[in-house]
Each structure stands twice: as structure tokens, then as C-alpha cells.
Amino acid sequence: MSRTLCFETICCENRQLKNLSYHEARLNRTRHELWGFSDHWKLSELIIMPDSVDNSLHKCRLSYNDEIEVIKWEPYSPRTIRKIQRVYDDTVDYRYKYDDRDELNTLFAQRKDADEILIIKNGLVTDSFYCNVAFYNGDAWYTPNSPLLPGTQRAFLLESEKITEERISEDDLRNFSKIKLFNAMVDWENAVELGMESIV
Structure with missing residues (x-):
């Protein structure tokens, strides 16, 4: 079957x-x-x-x-990320780690001259193409409670209280100073960390 x-x-x-x-x-x-x-x-x-x-x-x-x-x-060699393009899709669905990533590939193709994308769904911040994300407000790191796919590194970081889950809208991005991108291959200590000006 x-x-x-x-x-x-x-x-x-x-x-x-x-x-x-x-x-x-x-x-x-x-x-x-x-x-x-x-x-x-x-x-x-x-x-x-x-x-x-x-x-x-x-x-x-x-x-x-x-x-x-x-x-x-x-x-494995880590990717170089310097610039992140916001992309928008209110119907994208990646609740399970499907081998078929066509929906995500279509969004990634919209990155223009950026290295990575930040996917906004129904006004809420979700994930990048390959990574979950977290944002720093000067005191603590917060990860969106609306990820497309809750990653294993994300689960580990939440359990170890290095990050906190919170509803993060696109408008809320102005309240943060930094973004980190992490996944199963990129742990917290080695995660790409950029200023919010890298997100366009």
C-alpha cells in the first residue's frame, strides 16, 4: 500500500x-x-x-x-545566512515532516537575493525554510507558538527553558532585536544569530 x-x-x-x-x-x-x-x-x-x-x-x-x-x-556543512526575506502564505501546511516539500520550495523561490525566508501565515510568524526561529527582546528568547513544524531542537530548547513559546505576529517583530535560526543539525550554541535588520 x-x-x-x-x-x-x-x-x-x-x-x-x-x-x-x-x-x-x-x-x-x-x-x-x-x-x-x-x-x-x-x-x-x-x-x-x-x-x-x-x-x-x-x-x-x-x-x-x-x-x-x-x-x-x-x-554536514552549515549554510551561510546573512539576509532573510519575509514571504506570505495563509494556507501552507507542514504539520508533519513530509518528504514532499513542494509548498515550501515554492515559498523559498520567492527569497529574491536573500539566503533564507521567514514564513508569515495569517499574520503570524512561523518558521524559516529549514529552521525554527527564536527572537530576543533584550531579556529573553521567544519562539513562535505557531510553527509550521515543531522541531526536535525546538522541543529540547523549550524543555531546557532556553526559549519560551509565545504568540508572535508580524507586527510584533519590531519589539525584538535579534533572531536565531536552529534545527536538528544546528544546536543553540551554533545557531545563526542576526540583527532584525537582516529581515526584509
Whole structure:
């Protein structure tokens, strides 16, 4: 039976898979909510790390539906982000980490000369193309409570109280001085941090 394909991108450093429990929780929630499965996959038992993976930063990409489709490993290099273009779409839906990213690709194509996008949906700030985001108001960091996809690094940062969830409208952006972009491959300490003037 053909099913929509979803995936997880897991950070591997020093041959250790990071935040695996968060990926496992999202994967099993996706399998239950999208396809009705009630069994629980344990990723630590399903992922076999090849000998070719060394201690440097690697990306483990696991595609799945009712079964694991493929697991790919590749060295990871962070992207350079200097400028962020606001884009608007009131219907974009990426609640699950779908392999099909056509909607997001269409928005990314609107970035003009920017390196990244900030997606505004129904007046609310959501995510960038690859990352969840957080904003600094001089005292603390806040992440939108309206992400397109609640990421695993985001879940970890919320649980560790490094960021706080809050409703953030496009108009609220004027109240912040900095933005950070982070995801499973980019932890808080290494996240791109820019002044708000980088958002156009």
C-alpha cells in the first residue's frame, strides 16, 4: 500500500545520534496520526551506523512510511545566512515532516537575493525554510507558538527553558532585536544569530 513519505533528519556527532528520543517521539506520533499505527519504533535499534561515518558532523536522513524506506548518511556543512526575506502564505501546511516539500520550495523561490525566508501565515510568524526561529527582546528568547513544524531542537530548547513559546505576529517583530535560526543539525550554541535588520 502506497503511503505519503515522511522523514527525520538526525544529527550525528562523534558517532553519537543527538536528541534521538525527540526524533523517536515525533516519528511515532506521525505514524499514529497519519496512518493509524500503534506500534512503537525504537530508532536506536533500527539505525545501524556505517563504519564510513567518522567523528565529524553528519546528517542521518531516515525516510519512512509503514516501513523505513531508506537511511542516508552525509557530512554536514552549515549554510551561510546573512539576509532573510519575509514571504506570505495563509494556507501552507507542514504539520508533519513530509518528504514532499513542494509548498515550501515554492515559498523559498520567492527569497529574491536573500539566503533564507521567514514564513508569515495569517499574520503570524512561523518558521524559516529549514529552521525554527527564536527572537530576543533584550531579556529573553521567544519562539513562535505557531510553527509550521515543531522541531526536535525546538522541543529540547523549550524543555531546557532556553526559549519560551509565545504568540508572535508580524507586527510584533519590531519589539525584538535579534533572531536565531536552529534545527536538528544546528544546536543553540551554533545557531545563526542576526540583527532584525537582516529581515526584509
